[in-house]
Amino acid sequence: MSTTTTRGVARPASAQASPARPRRGLRGSSTFNFWLFTSPFLIGLTVFVYVPIGWSLWLSFFEARFTVTPSKFVGFDNYWQMLQDSKFTGSLVTFTVFAAFIVPATWALSLGLALLVNRLRFMKAFFRSVFFLPTACSYVAAALVWKMSMFSGVRFGLMNTILGWFGVENIAWLANPDPPWYWLVIVTLRLWLQAGFYMILFLAALQNIPPELYEAAAIDGAKPGWQTFRHITLPQLRATSTAVILLLVIAAYQAFDEFFNLLAKTTWGRPPLVELYYTALGESQDYGEGSAGAVILTLLILIVTLVQGKFLGFGRGDDK
Amino acid sequence: MTATVPPVAPVDKPRRVKRGSVIGNTGLYVSIGVAALLFLVPFYLIVRNALSTDPEITGENWKFFPTNPRWSNFTELFHDTTVDFGRSLFNSAVVAVLITVGTLLVCSLAGYGLARIPYRHANKIFYMVLGTLMVPPAVTFVPSFVLVSSLGWVDSYRGLVIPVLFSGFACFLFRQYFLGFPKELEEAARVDGLGYWGAYWRIVVPNSLNFFAAIATITFISGWNAFLWPLVIGQDPSAWTVQIALSSYMTNQVVNFHLIFMATAISILPLVFVFLFLQRWLVQGVAQTGIKG
Numbered sequence: 001m002s003t004t005t006t007r008g009v010a011r012p013a014s015a016q017a018s019p020a021r022p023r024r025g026l027r028g029s030s031t032f033n034f035w036l037f038t039s040p041f042l043i044g045l046t047v048f049v050y051v052p053i054g055w056s057l058w059l060s061f062f063e064a065r066f067t068v069t070p071s072k073f074v075g076f077d078n079y080w081q082m083l084q085d086s087k088f089t090g091s092l093v094t095f096t097v098f099a100a101f102i103v104p105a106t107w108a109l110s111l112g113l114a115l116l117v118n119r120l121r122f123m124k125a126f127f128r129s130v131f132f133l134p135t136a137c138s139y140v141a142a143a144l145v146w147k148m149s150m151f152s153g154v155r156f157g158l159m160n161t162i163l164g165w166f167g168v169e170n171i172a173w174l175a176n177p178d179p180p181w182y183w184l185v186i187v188t189l190r191l192w193l194q195a196g197f198y199m200i201l202f203l204a205a206l207q208n209i210p211p212e213l214y215e216a217a218a219i220d221g222a223k224p225g226w227q228t229f230r231h232i233t234l235p236q237l238r239a240t241s242t243a244v245i246l247l248l249v250i251a252a253y254q255a256f257d258e259f260f261n262l263l264a265k266t267t268w269g270r271p272p273l274v275e276l277y278y279t280a281l282g283e284s285q286d287y288g289e290g291s292a293g294a295v296i297l298t299l300l301i302l303i304v305t306l307v308q309g310k311f312l313g314f315g316r317g318d319d320k
Numbered sequence: 321m322t323a324t325v326p327p328v329a330p331v332d333k334p335r336r337v338k339r340g341s342v343i344g345n346t347g348l349y350v351s352i353g354v355a356a357l358l359f360l361v362p363f364y365l366i367v368r369n370a371l372s373t374d375p376e377i378t379g380e381n382w383k384f385f386p387t388n389p390r391w392s393n394f395t396e397l398f399h400d401t402t403v404d405f406g407r408s409l410f411n412s413a414v415v416a417v418l419i420t421v422g423t424l425l426v427c428s429l430a431g432y433g434l435a436r437i438p439y440r441h442a443n444k445i446f447y448m449v450l451g452t453l454m455v456p457p458a459v460t461f462v463p464s465f466v467l468v469s470s471l472g473w474v475d476s477y478r479g480l481v482i483p484v485l486f487s488g489f490a491c492f493l494f495r496q497y498f499l500g501f502p503k504e505l506e507e508a509a510r511v512d513g514l515g516y517w518g519a520y521w522r523i524v525v526p527n528s529l530n531f532f533a534a535i536a537t538i539t540f541i542s543g544w545n546a547f548l549w550p551l552v553i554g555q556d557p558s559a560w561t562v563q564i565a566l567s568s569y570m571t572n573q574v575v576n577f578h579l580i581f582m583a584t585a586i587s588i589l590p591l592v593f594v595f596l597f598l599q600r601w602l603v604q605g606v607a608q609t610g611i612k613g
């Protein structure tokens with residue numbers, strides 16, 4: 001970078017900042033060192049993050065089928081197309097349904113597990129590991145187990161076997177959108193995979209609640225159990241809870257792996273990213289509309305983040 | 321559950337509390353035990369199916385566990401020619417290791433520079449880094465793919481690794497960490513005549529290995545488990561990672577259950593290892609970052 005030109009300016013400043021440092025010419029200049037440390041990252045960030053975002057914005061205003069260097073400017077046409085496209089808006093509905101199930105369910109389960117594990121005297125580490133272990137699985141591996149063994153639509157799937165013991169007919173869990181059993185498959189998968197991860201966050205927060213609060217509550221006559229949970233534990237976990245909910249919503253927006261693998265070749269249950277994948281990289285290779293969809297999705301995530309950030313106060317520093 | 325403590329009989333107190341807690345404890349351990357068993361069911365299915373024959377898996381009655389566990393499924397998987405699973409395993413290992421090493425190197429240097437080296441525009445640059453956190457990487461896969469394919473990096477390690485190295489989030493975490501690093505240590509190094517670079521490698525990094533290990537485990541896991549980006553980049557089977565190979569099993573015409581589940585078992589084995597033996601750093605990393613991948 002332009003170290004030689006800025007050197008003269010930076011020198012006095014750095015000399016002020018740390019007078020103990022011996023003067024060692026260019027290599028001692030803090031401007032030179034700043035760029036030495038940060039430029040690999042900043043160059044990469046520019047090329048692989050900022051350029052794609054800019055290019056995508058640009059593409060979204062052009063008719064770009066099968067090409068990434070289009071010439072026909074179409075204004076906001078791609079955006080209107082996407083917003084009128086029932087597939088894309090349908091995928092937003094799919095996401096909303098999904099989030100409505102998965103966010104409260106994961107929140108409740110991970111908090112419940114954390115409360116249980118936190119009360120353990122023996123084998124605490126063991127149980128923590130058991131609930132945390134599913135996080136090691138990829139969504140693809142989990143989808144494979146769910147699709148081909150647990151919720152396999154054939155007779156020898158685990159769920160159908162168990163239902164069979166009670167005389168229930170085989171259920172086509174994924175191959176039939178009506179009734180929409182596939183939601184059960186998808187929600188249980190993500191619940192299993194994520195709960196342990198958020199449990200760790202809740203556990204850390206639980207351990208930070210000062211025990212004096214519980215002692216004070218006991219003196220004031222609060223019964224252990226629901227009352228202390230409602231009036232002490234839950235309010236003390238508020239920061240973590242909001243952070244967890246925000247992370248869950250963002251994660252749900254970006255759901256791709258398990259939907260793509262569980263519902264390959266189906267037309268139902270496509271969340272936004274899967275829809276974008278087929279728009280941009282499928283048969284039509286419509287980069288213009290795909291980019292417009294990505295911009296819309298980014299804006300939506302941004303809005304959700306900012307609205308939630310109001311409650312959260314930006315950042316998770318208060319958990320520590 | 322526990323009875324109200326009688327104010328006049330303090331001798332009675334410890335026993336009653338203890339009895340209540342024994343009942344409470346049994347209930348606690350029963351409910352947590354049931355939950356744990358449910359959580360382990362998918363792992364049971366993987367192991368059971370991986371060591372069975374296809375007739376045992378698809379048979380009329382549920383077989384709890386194969387009578388003779390077939391360890392030969394392991395060798396059979398690597399001789400299977402429909403999907404080159406060994407190759408995908410190798411690709412995943414290379415990619416996940418390169419991503420981990422690269423992210424640690426690039427993002428820690430930048431984090432240190434932003435945290436510790438005085439520069440007039442450092443704040444503006446930091447906001448530029450923070451801004452990228454607003455745009456989730458999964459959403460930019462379309463333009464990123466466009467860029468990487470015009471560089472000719474499709475189906476290559478370069479394409480799988482380099483674009484994911486520049487994580488604004490990792491850089492942010494390192495910056496926050498280095499802000500809290502004791503300044504005295506660096507000043508001592510400065511007195512000894514080391515520059516920023518020397519102090520960083522000889523003093524700062526060796527004293528931050530715990531934090532590096534925490535970020536490394538998390539990065540490795542998300543690199544190994546990544547699906548969308550390898551799916552977009554790995555179009556030729558020779559560039560498939562493990563996750564893409566697994567995904568292809570689900571849509572293949574031929575279904576060999578025992579091989580598919582053996583592959584699944586092998587694919588999660590490295591991470592189970594990480595979870596069991598590096599859990600200290602992992603838990604620390606999760607608690608510090610609060611986010612995965």
